[in-house]
Amino acid sequence: MKYVFGSIITLLLLIVVLYYTLGMWGVELPITSNDLGKIVITGFILLVTIVLLKVLLPFFFGNARRKHYDLDKGNVAKPKL
Structure with missing residues (x-):
C-alpha cells in the first residue's frame, strides 16, 4: 500500500516539476x-x-x-474448534 501512495505522490510531484521547468524554458x-x-x-x-x-x-x-480464540484456556492462545 505504501508503494501505491509513494508512486502516486511521486508522479504528481514529477508532473508539477516538469510543467514548471518546461515553462521556464519557454516550451x-x-x-x-x-x-x-x-x-x-x-x-x-x-x-x-x-x-x-x-x-x-x-x-x-x-x-x-478472523480467527477466534478461546479466552478460558489460560495464557496461551488456543483457537476455538
Whole structure:
C-alpha cells in the first residue's frame, strides 16, 4: 500500500516539476496551469478514495477470515474448534 501512495505522490510531484521547468524554458505545453491543478486534485481524490476503501472495507468483509480464540484456556492462545 505504501508503494501505491509513494508512486502516486511521486508522479504528481514529477508532473508539477516538469510543467514548471518546461515553462521556464519557454516550451509551449498543451495543458494550462488550470489543467495542472485539476490533475493534482484528481490525484489527491484518488489517494483519499484508496485510504477510505482500505479503512472501510475490512469492517464489512473482515470478520469471515478472523480467527477466534478461546479466552478460558489460560495464557496461551488456543483457537476455538
